[in-house]
Amino acid sequence: xxxxxxxxxxxxxxxxxxxxxxxxxxxxxxxxxxxxxxxxxxxxxxxxxxxxxxxxxxxxxxxxxxxxxxxxxxxxxxxxxxxxxxxxxxxxxxxxxxxxxxxxxxx
Numbered sequence: 001x002x003x004x005x006x007x008x009x010x011x012x013x014x015x016x017x018x019x020x021x022x023x024x025x026x027x028x029x030x031x032x033x034x035x036x037x038x039x040x041x042x043x044x045x046x047x048x049x050x051x052x053x054x055x056x057x058x059x060x061x062x063x064x065x066x067x068x069x070x071x072x073x074x075x076x077x078x079x080x081x082x083x084x085x086x087x088x089x090x091x092x093x094x095x096x097x098x099x100x101x102x103x104x105x106x107x
Contacts, residue, residue: 014065021063024051 024037034048041048054062074082 018063018065021051022060024048025055025060025063028052028055 020041020043023041027037034052035045038045038048051063
């Protein structure tokens with residue numbers, strides 16, 4: 001799976017994960033065991049425990065996505081150049097370094 005710039009999940013997968021968290025949150029007030037919720041939602045028990053702790057501290061709103069953890073390291077222009085180079089294949093990038101040539105120790 002190719003991740004969007006900045007890594008992490010695509011917007012579609014973020015929505016899917018948010019849905020899982022909110023489904024779990026609906027069951028927390030009922031006192032259901034984390035293991036049962038995890039099995040039904042097909043996630044790890046540890047994830048449900050983490051979601052429950054977050055829910056206990058801040059309610060359902062705390063389970064909403066907080067967005068990306070960090071800003072992208074590449075500018076839009078740099079990312080476009082990278083994508084173009086990758087589309088050309090390994091011949092385009094073979095032997096390239098920041099100076100254009102391999103150091104003597106790598107020849």
